[in-house]
Amino acid sequence: MKTIKSFTRYSVLAMSLCMALGLQAQDVHLTTDAGAPVGDNQNSQTAGPGGPTLLQDSHLIEKLQRFDRERIPERVVHARGTGAAGVFQATADISDLSKAVVFKPGTTTPVFVRFSTVMGYRGSPEQARDPRGFATKFYTQQGNWDLVGINLPIFFIRDAIKFPDFVHANKPSAVTGVQDANLAFDFFAHTPEATSMLTRLYSDEGMPDSYRRMDGYGVHAFKMVNANGDVHYVKFHWKSEQGMHGIRPQDIAPSIGADWNHMTNDLYGAIKNGEDPKWDLYIQVLEPKDLAKFDYNALDDTKVWSGVPERKIGTMTLNRVPDNYFESTEQSAFAPSRMVPGIEASEDRMLQGRLFAYADTQMYRLGANYQSLPINRPLVQVSSEDQDGAMNSSGRKGEINFEPSTAREVSEDPNGRLVQTALSGTTQQQAIDKKRNFLQAGEYYRALSAQDKADLITALSADLNHVTNEGNKYTMLSYFYKADADYGTRLAKATHADVARVKSLADQLSDG
Template sequence: MANQYPLHTLGVIALSLSLLTPAHAASLTRDNGAVVGDNQHSQTAGPNGPVLLQDVQLIQKLQRFDRERIPERVVHARGAGAYGTFEASADISALTRAKVFAKGSKTPVFVRFSTVIHGLHSPETLRDPRGFATKFYTSEGNWDLVGNNLPVFFIRDAIKFPDMVHSLKPSPETNLQDPNRFFDFFAHQPEATHMLTRLYSDYGIPKGYQYMDGNSVHAWKLVNAQGRYVYVKFHWASRQGQHNLTMQQAAAIQAQDFNHASRELIKAIKHKQYPQWDLYLQVMQPEDMAKLDYNPLDATKIWSGVPEQKVGTMTLNRLPANIFQETEQSAFAPSNLVPGIEPSEDRLLQGRIFAYADTQLHRVGSNGLQLPVNRPLVAVDNNNQDGAMNGGQRQGGVNYEPSRQGSLQQDASARYSQLPLSGSTQQAGISKTLNFRQAGEFYRSLNKQEQANLIANLAADLGRVRNEATRNTMLSYFYKADSGYGQAISKALNANVGEIAKLAAQLHE
């Protein structure tokens, strides 16, 4: 009772269909397969009369053109994709039962890199986090690792995400992005100080997609065959090295070619200079989590001091043949998980577990996971059915479970791990916020030139903020992170450093 044929079966169907292709295969056809007689002239009533509705080629061509677009992604609309392979190199079976990590196993992948805020054809030279989403077509179903280049995020609770994105997107009134709007928002989010510091450093404009790392940002759980879990963070380390653009370099490139990141990726793969990333894991035992002075399930934090271990390498070696069908219709979701990999209790991640599959039901459609780029290599057998554009091959009368007649059964070995709980429901922030310390540590890890670039990059945007209270609040956050950092950016904006220091003194970590 297959809901959908596995890929190899579909291959056979496609092959046999191709044998049925008419002899005049090179002829232009309409969507019903009929040959087109004239694709250059509409049918008209004589030399001077109106165009005829009965010209089905004209009508169909316009109808299909009118419907070419699907909604673009609400964020991460601009992107570039590539296929490749992930090869697992370490035995971590003590940590996870997921076969994608069985030492020596090779798993096909599709990766989509992206910018976040602006639309489908926006410049790739803008300051923005970069998306780094990987779909692993594993032997146990698809696993999507949907990360970013920067290792932390602006906020720690999904309930803030729509407001944050609204503030960062162009204004609904002017259609212009405006620092007055997004700093107005961020002046209420001290936890964003770490991410903003990284974003306004030169890491906020990577030189190209091959030249950036990827990060899960969130902690995930790896679960072993005994059901025991550990918390992990994933990190893709670029073998090409991390290279960024300064504000001036980005402006110069943008003037010539605002598609440089897609172009460089395409060029590298066409020239067989296949980009590679090593995948690293940081591991934390559940019993060690409470010992830290920050919350390790807070997406605004890195796990500093926790060693990394390499678990595999990814190589990208094939470009999509059709950008719309593959890159545009690809649907990555943190909820696409396989046994042995589970979400942590990170509040931002929990919102993402819902949001991606939800937006994709709207953006790509109920049966979007049947598309070649999204469908698993393994068979999909379940009783989810119907919906628009259903091209699956579900058969038989038993579309429910359990049943004495059906053959589909749950498998207890794939049950979720169990999390001990206590207490009552609540609506409250986390207790160990530590909003500023890691921002200061990152600032001090930069060399003098990088620090100067960060100050200049920040001053360029924060200097456009007209509201003094908003500007000073932001400055106090940077001062609280590191007094030298706060002084430098305050001076660049001609702010009263003494006043900023006073504001910073009132802030709690």
């Protein structure tokens, strides 16, 4: 009997059936997607020995058609990524803050994490001067909660309306298809609020040498709501138990040369060796009345909450490499809007935009029924009246596809009711107050070691040296000077700029 290796999921099913029937695995044969046996997978059907290939070779046609459709649109950002599964264990009682079951001490919740770079295409090198995505899906007993963060505690901009422009300027050029520092810094020269994030990004901390050895942050403030309806504002921080380690500027090119898929190989290698990476989840907590006590806007995602203590609430362990990259990692869909009772959105203007954008792009990228894919499906039963759409396999039965109905009573869960927030004022389009664009960049710079400062100057000046528009270059230098005079002076020298001119531009900036 001819032995044929199994390829499709159908043959896997057939294999189980064969095993159930006591047949040997060798009996499994190759089939079409409709399950019919394939007689020859090496030669197309032709009109005689020298003639053309026949349209009636439906196995060939199906094989090519399926191949032609293998790719789906890559993520508009964060296209290059790596996924791993594991568990989150809650360790601290924070029922005074949140009623979410995922935080109940002793609860173990399965998770799927996707790490990523931001601007590169799907096959781009993993070592890039780019924030790293750190997206976690918690499959909780109350539905899915996605914490879609990055490896740095803040972001470049503070209003969602600027996000498409920020991405256009930083993605490869619309003409050459190559990333261009000129375009990026043209945008940043008009975006002083990015000064703090750029400072972190160009430090060694901004260039982690491994996904295992970096922290993660939720960046925005979220609301936690307890069983009494009390609200607190929180920020989330994943602290790596492996420690943090960055790549120094002089080591970046050699590291890409050595292995440009190092981040995935490192993570998967460790998990396969039984060295499961762990992160502890910490929160910072503020009472609503305390939001106003800072001299910056505490709901501005370009700011860290200085001086607010952190407390540990659990630990995540990644212990499994998915065995199908496409079905797990590529089709995973994380959305900041996906929350569970006890966790709600804050009024942060970036988060508010994100609440819309992710589920929207996922319906385009993966289709309307993307939440029923195994990687995205909640562990709890889904019971909604949403229906149909392409590739639906919900198994819904009966004609009551609306609610309320006398024929079928479904109850609402008061636990899922959202908290009430008092509002005041008029609709408006105005920037936030207490911007403090430069304050925390200076604080961060001054806290760096001598070596870290030198590495920051080396890395940032290298990119600023590509900026040919002199006005943009001087504007950027003035921002860094405004953050800290030593920082700005050293950058000006490293970019052959006139320090006096940089200082005079910085003097005209306000940091209110």
